[in-house]
Amino acid sequence: MATAVEVRDLKAWFGKTEALHGISMSVEANHATAVIGPSGCGKSTFVRCLNRMHETIPEAKAEGEVKIGGMDIYSTPPVDVRRKVGMVFQKPNPFPSMSIYDNVAAGLKLNGTRSRKTLDEVVERSLHQAALWDEVKDVLKKKSGASLSGGQQQRLCIARALAVDPEVLLMDEPASALDPISTAKIEDLIFELKQKLTIVIVTHNMQQASRVAEFTGFFLMGHLVEFDKTEKIFTNPTDKRTEDYITGRFG
Amino acid sequence: MEFPRGHVANNRFTQLRRTVTNHAATAVAATLSALVVSTLVAIFAYLAIKGATSLNWSFLTQTPKPVGEVGGGMANALIGSVIILLIASVLGLPVGIGAGIYLAEYGQNPLGQAIRFTADVLNGVPSIVIGLVAYGLVVYEQGHFSALAGGVALAIMMIPILARTTEEMLRLVPTAVREAAFGLGIPQWRTTVSITLASARAGIITGIMLAFARVAGETAPLLFTALGNQFWNLSPNQPMAALPLQIYVYANSPYEDWHRQAWAGALLLIIMIVGTTSIVRFVFRQRLGGAR
Numbered sequence: 001m002a003t004a005v006e007v008r009d010l011k012a013w014f015g016k017t018e019a020l021h022g023i024s025m026s027v028e029a030n031h032a033t034a035v036i037g038p039s040g041c042g043k044s045t046f047v048r049c050l051n052r053m054h055e056t057i058p059e060a061k062a063e064g065e066v067k068i069g070g071m072d073i074y075s076t077p078p079v080d081v082r083r084k085v086g087m088v089f090q091k092p093n094p095f096p097s098m099s100i101y102d103n104v105a106a107g108l109k110l111n112g113t114r115s116r117k118t119l120d121e122v123v124e125r126s127l128h129q130a131a132l133w134d135e136v137k138d139v140l141k142k143k144s145g146a147s148l149s150g151g152q153q154q155r156l157c158i159a160r161a162l163a164v165d166p167e168v169l170l171m172d173e174p175a176s177a178l179d180p181i182s183t184a185k186i187e188d189l190i191f192e193l194k195q196k197l198t199i200v201i202v203t204h205n206m207q208q209a210s211r212v213a214e215f216t217g218f219f220l221m222g223h224l225v226e227f228d229k230t231e232k233i234f235t236n237p238t239d240k241r242t243e244d245y246i247t248g249r250f251g
Numbered sequence: 252m253e254f255p256r257g258h259v260a261n262n263r264f265t266q267l268r269r270t271v272t273n274h275a276a277t278a279v280a281a282t283l284s285a286l287v288v289s290t291l292v293a294i295f296a297y298l299a300i301k302g303a304t305s306l307n308w309s310f311l312t313q314t315p316k317p318v319g320e321v322g323g324g325m326a327n328a329l330i331g332s333v334i335i336l337l338i339a340s341v342l343g344l345p346v347g348i349g350a351g352i353y354l355a356e357y358g359q360n361p362l363g364q365a366i367r368f369t370a371d372v373l374n375g376v377p378s379i380v381i382g383l384v385a386y387g388l389v390v391y392e393q394g395h396f397s398a399l400a401g402g403v404a405l406a407i408m409m410i411p412i413l414a415r416t417t418e419e420m421l422r423l424v425p426t427a428v429r430e431a432a433f434g435l436g437i438p439q440w441r442t443t444v445s446i447t448l449a450s451a452r453a454g455i456i457t458g459i460m461l462a463f464a465r466v467a468g469e470t471a472p473l474l475f476t477a478l479g480n481q482f483w484n485l486s487p488n489q490p491m492a493a494l495p496l497q498i499y500v501y502a503n504s505p506y507e508d509w510h511r512q513a514w515a516g517a518l519l520l521i522i523m524i525v526g527t528t529s530i531v532r533f534v535f536r537q538r539l540g541g542a543r
Contacts, residue, residue, distance in 0.1 A: 056433055058359055083436030093427040097449040107435035110445050157431070164435055 004029035004168055004198035005050060010064035012045050012054055019045045021222045022064070027168075027215070032190055032199040034209035034230065037219035038245065043202045046219065047170045050200065051085035052078040069167050083111070086166035090173040092153035094145030094160070100136050103145040103156055107164035122163050129196075130159035131189055151182025158189065169193065171201040175208065187212050206246060210234050218242045295521065302518035305511045311519075315481050315497075321508050325516050327483050328492040331398065332523070334485070335477055335493055336467060338402025343409035344459065350410065351417025351455075356443050358418075367418075370411040381407050382472035390476060398484075398491035401477030405466040412465060416458030420451040456535050460528045467524050470495040494520045 005027035012020040020042045027033045035043040048054040049062045052073060066073045073081045094103050102109070104123045113119060123140070127133040132155040136148070145156055154174060161169060171190075175183040190199055190212045203209050209216050210230055217227040218239075226233060226242045237243045309324050316323030350370070354363055385404035390396055424447050432442040448455070473479070478490040479500065494516055501513035 051434065053430065053433060056430070078433075079436050079438050081436075082434055087430075087434035089427060089430065089434075091427060093425070093431045095428060095431065095446055095450065097446070097452070106432070106446075107437065110432075110435075110437045110441050160431070160435065 002029040003027065004069065005200070006065075006067040007050075008065040008067075010046070010049055010062065010066060012042070012049050012062040013060065014057070015059040019222050020049070020062075023224045025217060025224060025227055027198060027200060029198050030194055030196075031215060032194050032201060032213040033215040033217065034213035035200065035202045035217050035219060036204075036206060036209050036245075039204075041219040042222040043219045044172050047087075047172055047200055047202055050168070050170055051082050051087055053082070053087060083107075083164050084166055085168045085170060086161035086164065088154070088158050088161055088169065088171045088174045091177050092150055092157050094148070094153050094156050096144065096146045098145055099141045100143055100145050100148070100156060101140040104159050104163050106160060111164075123159075126159040126163040129162050129189075129193065130155045131185060131192075132156060132159055149182075151178050151185060154178060154182065154186060155189070158186075162193075166197060168198045168200065171199060173202050173204060176204055183208070206234070218245060220245070298514065298518040298521060302511075302514035302516075305515035306518055310512065310515055314483055318506070323512075325492075325494065325497050325512065325519070327480065328494045328497040328516065329519065329523075330485070331477070331480070331492040332467070332494045332520075334487065335398050335401045335405065335473070335491060336463065338399060338487060339405035339409055339466060340463070342402060343406035343413060343462070346406075347410040347413025347462070348417050348455065348459075350414035351458075352421065352443060352448070354414060354418040355421035356439070356447065366414075370414045373407070374411040374415070377471075378408060378469050379471040379474075382474060382476055385472060385476045393488075396476065396478035396490040398477050398487040398489065401473045401491065401493065402487070404472035404476045405469060408466050408469065408472065409462040412462040413458060416461060417451075417455050420454030420458060421447055423454065424450045453535065456531060460531055464524045464528060468495055468520055470499050474499075494523070 003026045005025075007023055007025045007027075010020055010023040011018065023046060035046060037043045045054055049064075050066060050068070050073070052062075054060050054062050055078070062074070064074070068081075068085060071081070071084065073085070095106060098106065101123055104126050105119045108119060108122060124133065127136065132152060135152060136143070136156075145153065148156060154177075158169075158174075175186045178186065187208065190201065193199060199213075201209075201213060213230050215228070216230040216233040218225045218233060218237075218241075220241055226237060226239045228238070233242060234246055237246065309322060310326075311324060311329065312326050313322070313324035314327045315325070350366060354367060357363070358366065382404050384407065385400050389400035389403050393400070428450060429442055429447060432446045433439070437446070473493050473496050477493055477496065479496040480490045480492040484491050498513045498516040498520070501509040501516065504510070
């Protein structure tokens with residue numbers, strides 16, 4: 001198995017508060033890796049460091065080594081990193097002023113792709129991959145992205161992220177604002193997507209982690225307590241704190 | 252944990268009191284709203300009564316007649332106002348909106364704070380002082396009064412309003428929308444131009460209309476810049492008539508006919524402001540297709 005993301009001694013700060021205390025982790029290519037832990041443990045901060053999104057917050061900074069496909073992201077311009085490492089956020093955030101088509105095409109269009117044919121193809125392919133095509137194919141340019149339902153908006157955001165053809169897709173609690181049916185659709189999607197790319201998913205829902213991810217990392221107070229195969233984490237964890245968390249004794 | 256029953260009073264008397272309080276609060280709010288609207292309606296109605304009869308074709312097409320002659324109109328002042336406002340918009344919009352973009356997207360630093368403070372102070376500077384500044388900057392340097400000087404004065408007044416409303420409107424665009432764009436590898440400048448500004452455009456247009464309406468009726472800054480003119484002039488380099496100036500002169504005159512025309516001019520001015528604002532809003536609402 002190949003390593004898609006290699007993290008070495010990653011530290012992150014908000015102002016003077018250290019939120020991550022040196023995380024090391026190897027993420028397998030074409031698999032889904034779940035990041036679990038109680039609120040405020042640094043799991044969102046961790047994934048936001050993987051595409052240099054963390055540092056867009058005023059006063060926030062990160063330090064350490066993150067290699068994605070051989071590229072050291074902290075010595076690569078953020079804009080280039082983020083084209084390789086896509087992101088899906090907790091709350092669906094389509095561009096409100098744009099049609100469905102323009103939402104999906106935005107990443108290419110605003111980075112200079114002009115060819116209609118290319119854009120049409122990419123939009124259709126991405127919407128197929130996000131399992132949204134059939135629901136929106138007749139209103140692509142007529143409806144605004146914001147007019148879709150919450151679950152559809154989230155799949156639109158996934159399509160938008162896929163359109164720039166990333167190697168890694170970061171998902172920060174992508175289903176926590178959705179109903180169970182929409183959640184199931186997103187989970188199905190994760191199974192499809194990892195044929196083509198690598199997924200790192202933050203989730204509050206331990207069942208979700210066990211359903212979608214081959215590997216799971218348990219975070220606590222800015223430390224990676226345990227990182228192993230999902231099955232091992234949920235059935236036979238090594239660390240007492242992991243066991244306490246997954247059995248519901250805290251968090 | 253169990254709460255004791257009757258912890259929150261809920262008998263018939265309490266329910267009645269809540270209903271009454273609710274209706275009373277609604278009535279107070281409605282009355283105050285009516286008061287605000289009625290002021291505007293009263294001004295408009297009074298202007299219409301006093302000015303409508305004089306607002307005729309010759310008023311819109313003729314220039315002022317010499318003192319003593321009855322008739323004539325404010326055609327030159329109407330066109331003059333349009334030209335001066337155009338000059339003010341051309342000068343003021345890019346600076347004001349540009350400053351607003353800086354403040355919202357990059358201005359979380361001491362320089363941003365300084366600009367914000369300056370804009371607020373500038374917004375509070377009396378308009379006659381702004382007129383004096385334009386006099387010093389343009390009239391004194393050029394050696395003569397001009398429509399350009401008037402435009403500069405009004406532009407200076409527009410800038411802080413535009414900067415602050417643009418900033419506020421851009422701030423209303425959720426961080427999540429910017430992050431979505433960053434997450435696609437779209438550079439910050441591109442995000443600002445194509446996504447943040449586009450998301451806030453309805454609000455920014457409202458801001459532009461506010462600034463426009465605010466300066467369209469200004470008289471003081473034009474007194475010693477555009478100066479006013481009894482004759483046709485379309486050159487921005489010459490003294491030019493403007494509706495507020497003409498109203499000011501006519502209303503202060505001892506002639507009954509000029510008073511009549513001052514009323515008509517005031518009505519015309521308010522129609523011009525309300526008309527422009529409504530048309531711009533209507534056009535953009537159509538274009539945005541309700542996505543606001």
